[in-house]
Amino acid sequence: MxxxxxxxxxxxxxxxxxxxxxxxxxxxxxxxxxxxxxxxxxxxxxxxAQLQERYLDQQSDVAEAEANLKLAIENLEIAKLKNATDLETAKMKAELARMDLRKYEDVEYQQQVDKAQSDIYLAEQELKKARNELAGTQELYDKGYSNRTELEADLLGVERKEIEVKNKKADLEILKNYTHIKRKMELENAVSNAVSALERMKKSQAADIQSKIAGIESKKTRLEIERNQLATKEKEFANTKVYADFDGQVxxxxxxxxxxxxxxxxxxxxxxxxxxxxxxxxxxxxxxxxxxxxxxxxxxxxxxxxxxxxxxxxxxxxxxxxxxxxxxxxxxxxxxxxxxxxxxxxxxxxxxxxxxxxxxxxxTDELKNVLYVPIQAVVSRDGKHYVYVVKRGRKELREVEIGKFNTHSIEIVSGLELDEELLLYAEVELEADAQMKKSPLDAEDENGGETVEKKAKEEQ
The missing domain is CATH 2.40.30.170 (Efflux pump adaptor protein, beta barrel domain)
Structure with missing residues (x-):
C-alpha cells in the first residue's frame, strides 16, 4: 500500500x-x-576600514580597563597592609592610655599623697625646731644674754615655718580634691579617645576596604563590558569576510x-x-x-x-x-x-x-495475496461500503467489507470474487441513480419490499 x-x-x-x-x-x-x-x-x-579602526580602539579600551583593574587590586592589597599596621598602632595607643590610667590610680597618686604628707611632717618638724630655738632665745633675752635682733630673727623663723606647714597641708588638700580628680579625668579621657579612635579606625578601614572591593567589582564589570564589546567588534570585523564551510551553490x-x-x-x-x-x-x-x-x-x-x-x-x-x-x-x-x-x-x-x-x-504497507480495487470504485454510506458489480450487462450495488487503503487503491476483505467486473466511479453512479430515483439504497427491494438502507439499519 x-x-x-x-x-x-x-x-x-x-x-x-x-x-x-x-x-x-x-x-x-x-x-x-x-x-x-x-x-x-x-x-x-x-x-x-571603519570596523577595523573601531576594533583597534576597542582593544585599547580593553587594555586600559585591564590596567585599571590590576591597579585597583594592588591598591586593595596595599590598603590591607597599611590598615593592619595602623590598626596595631591604634590598639597600642589605647592600651598605653589604659596603662597610664592604672599606673596613676595604683601608684603615682599614692606616691604624690605620701610625698605631700612627708612634706607636711618635715615642715612640722622644722616648725617645732624653730619654736624650740625661739624659746631658747627668749630665755636668753630675758636674762640679758641675747639681743632684740636675735629674738626677732627666731620669731620670724617660727612664722616662716608655720606658713610652710600651712602651705604643705594646702598642697595635700589641692592634690586630693583637685589635682587628683583632674588628672584622673584627663587619663580616662585619653583612654576613651584612644578606644574611640581605634573603633573609628576599624570602621573606616572596613568601609575603605569595601569601597575598594566595590571599585574592583565595578572595574571587573567594566572590563567584561569592554571585552564583550571587543568580541562584538571582532565579530563585526570578522563577518566582513564570509567563507564557504561546505560545497554548495550560491x-x-x-x-x-x-x-x-x-x-x-x-x-x-x-x-x-x-x-x-x-x-x-x-x-x-x-x-x-x-x-x-x-x-x-x-x-x-x-x-x-x-x-x-x-x-x-x-x-x-x-x-x-x-x-x-x-x-x-x-x-x-x-x-x-x-x-x-x-x-x-x-x-x-x-x-x-x-x-x-x-x-x-x-x-505505508506491503500486502500480499489480497483482493483490491481502485478506491473510486467504492462508495460509502452510513458507515457501510458498496461497489457496483456488472453482471450480464447490468449493474448491481453490493455491500463489501474493506481493509487497508491509500490514495488510489483499497483492499476488499469480503463481498467480491476475483475477476468480477466493477464500475469504476461508484460515487458518480450512485448520484446518477439518485437523480433518476433508481438508487438501490432508496428503492424498495422487490422480494421483501425493504430498501437496502433500511435493511442495513435493521441488521445493525
Whole structure:
C-alpha cells in the first residue's frame, strides 16, 4: 500500500547568510549568483576600514580597563597592609592610655599623697625646731644674754615655718580634691579617645576596604563590558569576510524593498545577502492529508520522481512527521495537511536544485495475496461500503467489507470474487441513480419490499 503525494526537493543543510557587521556596509566583492562554490572559498567581502579602526580602539579600551583593574587590586592589597599596621598602632595607643590610667590610680597618686604628707611632717618638724630655738632665745633675752635682733630673727623663723606647714597641708588638700580628680579625668579621657579612635579606625578601614572591593567589582564589570564589546567588534570585523564551510551553490535573494545584491551595493544590517544550500544531501518535503496521516510513520520507505528530471528516481526514508498541521496550507486550501520530511538516500550526479517539484510515493504497507480495487470504485454510506458489480450487462450495488487503503487503491476483505467486473466511479453512479430515483439504497427491494438502507439499519 502506498500514498502518492506531490512534494518539493530541499537541501538537507542550508544557510541564509546575512550582513552580520551590525551596520550598513558596502559589498566590495561577491561570487556570482548561481555559482558553485567549494569549502573554504570566499563568498563575499564587505567594506571594513571603519570596523577595523573601531576594533583597534576597542582593544585599547580593553587594555586600559585591564590596567585599571590590576591597579585597583594592588591598591586593595596595599590598603590591607597599611590598615593592619595602623590598626596595631591604634590598639597600642589605647592600651598605653589604659596603662597610664592604672599606673596613676595604683601608684603615682599614692606616691604624690605620701610625698605631700612627708612634706607636711618635715615642715612640722622644722616648725617645732624653730619654736624650740625661739624659746631658747627668749630665755636668753630675758636674762640679758641675747639681743632684740636675735629674738626677732627666731620669731620670724617660727612664722616662716608655720606658713610652710600651712602651705604643705594646702598642697595635700589641692592634690586630693583637685589635682587628683583632674588628672584622673584627663587619663580616662585619653583612654576613651584612644578606644574611640581605634573603633573609628576599624570602621573606616572596613568601609575603605569595601569601597575598594566595590571599585574592583565595578572595574571587573567594566572590563567584561569592554571585552564583550571587543568580541562584538571582532565579530563585526570578522563577518566582513564570509567563507564557504561546505560545497554548495550560491543564490542571491529576491527581496522587494531591499537593496539589490551586487558588488558596490550597500546592504542593510541583518539584510540577507546569500542563500547557500549544501547540494550533497537532500530532503523531500511532502504534505500528507489529515485522512492519511495515521498511515505514515518515521522509517517508512519513499520513492520520488522529479518533474524537471523525469528519468531520475530518488529513494529515501521518512525521518520526520509533523505533529501539527501546516497552518499556511490549511489557510490557502481549507484542507489540513501534515508535513513530512524524507531523507533522500539515493546518490546521483544529476544537477539537483532546491525547490524542484516532485511526485512522492510513500510505501505505508506491503500486502500480499489480497483482493483490491481502485478506491473510486467504492462508495460509502452510513458507515457501510458498496461497489457496483456488472453482471450480464447490468449493474448491481453490493455491500463489501474493506481493509487497508491509500490514495488510489483499497483492499476488499469480503463481498467480491476475483475477476468480477466493477464500475469504476461508484460515487458518480450512485448520484446518477439518485437523480433518476433508481438508487438501490432508496428503492424498495422487490422480494421483501425493504430498501437496502433500511435493511442495513435493521441488521445493525
Amino acid at each position: 502506498s500514498i502518492l503525494q506531490s512534494g518539493e526537493l530541499l537541501a538537507k543543510q542550508s544557510r541564509d547568510i546575512q550582513n552580520e557587521a551590525f551596520r550598513d556596509a558596502k559589498i566590495t566583492s561577491i561570487v556570482d549568483d548561481g555559482a558553485f562554490v567549494t569549502n573554504g572559498q570566499l563568498l563575499f567581502e564587505l567594506e571594513s 543564490f542571491y535573494p529576491k527581496e522587494r524593498h531591499r537593496p539589490k545584491i551586487e558588488k558596490g551595493a550597500t546592504v542593510q544590517m541583518r539584510q540577507k545577502i546569500l542563500s547557500y544550500p549544501d547540494l550533497s544531501a537532500w530532503n523531500l518535503k511532502v504534505g500528507v492529508p489529515e485522512a492519511m496521516i495515521d498511515k505514515v510513520s518515521v522509517g517508512q520507505h519513499a520513492v520520488a520522481t522529479l518533474d524537471a528530471l523525469p528519468g531520475l528516481v530518488l529513494e529515501g526514508n521518512i525521518e520526520k512527521v509533523s505533529a501539527v498541521p501546516d497552518s499556511q496550507n490549511w489557510f490557502n486550501s481549507g484542507v489540513k495537511t501534515y508535513t513530512i520530511m524524507v531523507d533522500v538516500t539515493t546518490e546521483t550526479e544529476a544537477q539537483l536544485k532546491p525547490g524542484m517539484s516532485a511526485t512522492v510515493e510513500i510505501i
